[in-house]
Amino acid sequence: MPYYLQRIIELIKRYPGVIAIGGFASGIGSFIMVDRQASLASWIAVIMLVSWVWLMLENTFTQWFSRAFKRNIPEGLLRYATQMIHQESLFFVLPFFYITTTWNSGQLVFTGILTVAGLISIIDPLYYKWVAPRRWLFMTMHTLTLFAAMLTALPIILHLTTAESFKLALGTAMLLSFPSLATSFPINSWKRGVMLVVMTLAVGGAGWLLRSWVPPATLWMTESAIATNLDNQNRTPGDDIKTLTASQMRGTGVYAYTAINAPRGLDERIYHVWRFNGQEVDRIPLDIHGGRKEGYRAWTHKQNFPGSPVGKWQVRVMTEDGQMIGVLRFEVTDDGTPAPAQ
Known part of the structure; x- marks a missing residue:
């Protein structure tokens, strides 16, 4: 591994809270000037979408890279990059959800889960020993992070209503939850395939039924x-x-x-x-x-x-x-x- 990459990884590992603080600060800045920060929200949403595609194609890409350049991408670098994405995204959206949450309602649960996810992203023993090795849990955390980022970004970027943003974010989460479920429950028969489709629809149905528990991030x-x-x-x-x-x-x-x-x-x-x-x-x-x-x-x-x-x-x-x-x-x-x- 090149020396400068090693140094970057060591610094991130030594000071994991710096990325989170930066994300939280950018979230506060966007919250204060929400109508002027479409570009920042756009970047967050794009990074999350690209990172999801990366996670889906990670094994294929790393194998291709190894064959093409005769070098392996350091595993630590990949995981630290994803961790930074989670930290930046979660701490970007949290200020929005904190101010829009009705705390004596079910919205407390959703915002609480986001907060726990944010804390996990900056606590290395939890992130690397509990979440990252469990592919289904890792992808669930990524899907939740993407869902929250889209709820925050879409009204700012595309001026979609809260209802439209929720439907689009939920639909995206359903589509992306399917490969996550397929990782944990391999499709080796048609019955397994039907079960995974039903489970995916159940994820979407639960999200829709519990929509009152999700704060409207930009209202x-x-x-x-x-x-x-x-x-x-x-x-x-x-x-x-x-x-x-x-x-x-x-x-x-x-x-x-x-x-x-x-x-x-x-x-x-x-x-x-x-x-x-x-x-x-x-x-x-x-x-x-x-x-x-x-x-x-x-x-x-x-x-x-x-x-x-x-x-x-x-x-x-x-x-x-x-x-x-x-x-x-x-x-x-x-x-x-x-x-x-x-």
């Missing part, structure tokens, strides 16, 4: 309020309230106000889903446009209520495919029970 609320009045001219809500009486609710209705940050050039339809004591009672569509630093301001005004509106209310802010952007909560009390001071 987040910059401001929200529940109010009984709203200044339409200035597009600002009244005081944010957490509790009101039934008569107040019926008298003026209730405004759910949200400001949603989205990448420049992105047009997206979201929904305010009103829920009463755990049951959905209304779903109101809103069209938002990306590019405004403070977020696109929009609201719904609900004036029709059940016979007795006393209880716990939620307004879930959702994408078209059911990913949750955030939740607003308030409670309605009996008129005989005065609302506490806000």
Whole structure:
């Protein structure tokens, strides 16, 4: 192995956190200037896709290289290159998912798994002794990383909606999971082939059913309020309230106000889903446009209520495919029970 390559590998092994810190810093920079960082997001997505093709063709390519140049590519160099890709990609997307995760929901699980994957990528004993030797686990980690990178990059690069990005990222993950499964369960009969197709479809089906657990990586609320009045001219809500009486609710209705940050050039339809004591009672569509630093301001005004509106209310802010952007909560009390001071 050339001396300078050996030195690079030794430095990376000695300071594995440097790559992760660089990835995290680039993610923070992209998050702060999300509408100006399409080029960086593009590079991350391209690197991930190319690296996946590399992993699929790794054995073929290394054999060809050895025959053509009469030299072997160092195994350590290959593994360190892949590790750097995982570190850069995971720590690039994590700032986006941290800010968009609704932490008291199932989204905690997805973001937690991404965090664990990020930690594994910088802890050599785990990465090289536990993940890398198990091909199926290694490819699963790579597929997850690619899925998260595409969710983050596609709205920025191609201005795809969150729903479109999720479908494309999930479809790609399904296609790429097939060779990973085939590695662990070799196709030596037609029954095995059918089983692998079913397992691949099951991966996609599970991803679709659990889509509400995946944060919308490039959409987040910059401001929200529940109010009984709203200044339409200035597009600002009244005081944010957490509790009101039934008569107040019926008298003026209730405004759910949200400001949603989205990448420049992105047009997206979201929904305010009103829920009463755990049951959905209304779903109101809103069209938002990306590019405004403070977020696109929009609201719904609900004036029709059940016979007795006393209880716990939620307004879930959702994408078209059911990913949750955030939740607003308030409670309605009996008129005989005065609302506490806000």
